[in-house]
Amino acid sequence: MSLIEYRDSGIFLPKLNFWLDPQGPVENAWLSHAHSDHARGIHGQVWGTPETLTLYQMRWPGAPAGIPMNFGEPAEFSGARLTAYPAGHILGAAQLLIEFEGRRTVYTGDFKLRPPLCGATAQVVPCDHLIIESTFGLPIYHFLSREQAAARIATFARECLADGTVPVFLGYPLGRGQEIAHVLCQAGIPTAVHGAIARYIPVYETAGFTFPGWTPYEAGRIAGQALVVVPGMRSIFEALECRIAYVSGWAALGNARARSGAEELIPYSDHASFDELIETVEASGAREVDLVHGYTEALAQILQARGIDAAARGRGRVMEADA
Ligand SMILES: [Zn+2]
Known part of the structure; x- marks a missing residue:
């Protein structure tokens, strides 16, 4: 055997x-x-x-x-x-x-x-x-380092907010969503987090990862902050003319822009x-x-x-x- x-x-x-x-x-x-x-x-x-x-x-x-x-x-x-x-x-x-x-x-x-x-x-x-x-x-498949990914996430958010547009990050409910929110909060960027992602934030905080200043995402109150939401909500924010970032290993693929509909592709997995x-x-x-x-x-x-x-x-x- x-x-x-x-x-x-x-x-x-x-x-x-x-x-x-x-x-x-x-x-x-x-x-x-x-x-x-x-x-x-x-x-x-x-x-x-x-x-x-x-x-x-x-x-x-x-x-x-x-x-x-x-x-x-x-x-x-x-x-x-x-x-x-x-x-x-x-x-x-x-x-x-x-x-x-x-x-x-x-x-x-x-x-x-x-x-x-x-x-x-x-x-x-x-x-x-x-x-x-x-x-x-x-x-x-080649991916960004942790530091490179964090810099790209924060830079995209800051550029959008400076232009008066809303940066939207699509993140899976467990793992990527909390990582993106952690990076944005650490960078001092106002960040609203969808409930499906936010429910796990206390577990991350217990493990020592902080999310200073995060707020719950609320439909209709999106201006002036970065949003971290689940991928299924993409069409909502496309209709609102927000600017969408896709943080994923699949962003390394040549056709990722067409597949994801995102403007900013950040190949991090x-x-x-x-x-x-x-x-x-x-x-x-x-x-x-x-x-x-x-x-x-x-x-x-x-x-x-x-x-x-x-x-x-x-x-x-x-x-x-x-x-
Ligand atoms: Zn897994």
Whole structure:
């Protein structure tokens, strides 16, 4: 029996009766982070970082409280040693190191190496077997650093306000939305935040990220401030002749302007760029690499050409929801 099995409902460790980010209801689940394509309130027992479990409870009221895993503090389960490490994705996102029968397996979950705007910076965890996402696993994807992205966000907002127009930032409800609001507030720019994003601000504040002066978004009171709203509201602000910014990994694509309808494209992602994926794989020392999510087939071929034993696993679909 191998340690890892790839099943329709997720990544399964049969010897441990333990699942990694399962889609269907299971007894024991590791939640790498609180995005809804990874964490669903349908499981028996769940493990995750304290921030992930708090966000999970907010998204799935009534779900089990879960077993908190602090970064770098090992826990025993079914004869395995489990340790969480930062994944650099959204607040609380973690990689999991599984040490079992003398072998080190790392599951990154959603991941990036660049320091995030909010959250802990990832580290490469040495291992024998690496299971890594490949959302942006093609060499066309290059992203701004945290500092570059923050500067672009603040500059666009200031230019719009100086021209008497309203800057609107489209952000996903968990992760990007809070990061954009944090940058704008830190820059001293008046910022109104939509409720779907603002509801998680207290969790970020508990983790030490401040949002000085933010106000709740109210329709009809938009002048003189930057807005942080969810992507589904884009057409409202287009009709109001606001100026729209799109902060996403997909902004790196040539057709992003047409796809997003945004005027300002800021290529910043919570996922690793192609170069970061290669760097992580090589620095991990893994002799076996499995790719899940995104451009799995393409990246597997690229890694194989570099002499790495890489395989495309899982669904291989491109997740746009949180990129
Ligand atoms: Zn995610």
